[in-house]
Amino acid sequence: MTQLGELARLIRSKNAGPFDLTFDIMFDGQESYERVVRSKVLTAESFAKLYRVPLADVLFFEHEAALAIKISIPRPYGQCDAGDGDCYGGQQYGPLVELKVD
Known part of the structure; x- marks a missing residue:
């Protein structure tokens, strides 16, 4: 098993x-x-489960020509609202790094 973070060149949010x-x-x-x-x-379903969001809220794209996967979801809080601990959204990718890939 290999972690996604070892296979990907870049993982960001x-x-x-x-x-x-x-x-x-x-x-x-x-x-x-x-x-x-x-x-x-890494599918829309697995992402929804990992990030605890409804599947209907997950926009999931595999882009073979770009060798990339892109996923979008609604923010749990509006940017910089009270309770928003990450105004730029740049710290949300963490759980993806350790996903185990066969």
């Missing part, structure tokens, strides 16, 4: 406006990208 977060997982090569996609470890 950021704001996609004041009410949404976006996550990017980018790969250096076709082999790593295809390994993750084939494993089904």
Whole structure:
């Protein structure tokens, strides 16, 4: 088993406006990208479970030409609202790094 963080060149999260977060997982090569996609470890369903959001709120895209996976969800709080612990959304990618890939 290998962690997603070892296979991806970049895993990041950021704001996609004041009410949404976006996550990017980018790969250096076709082999790593295809390994993750084939494993089904990262799907809209698994992401919804990992981040405890309704599946209907998950926008999930696999972009083979870019060797990337992009996911967007609503922010739990509006940007900089009371209770928002990450105004830029840049710390939300953490759980993705340790996902186990067969």
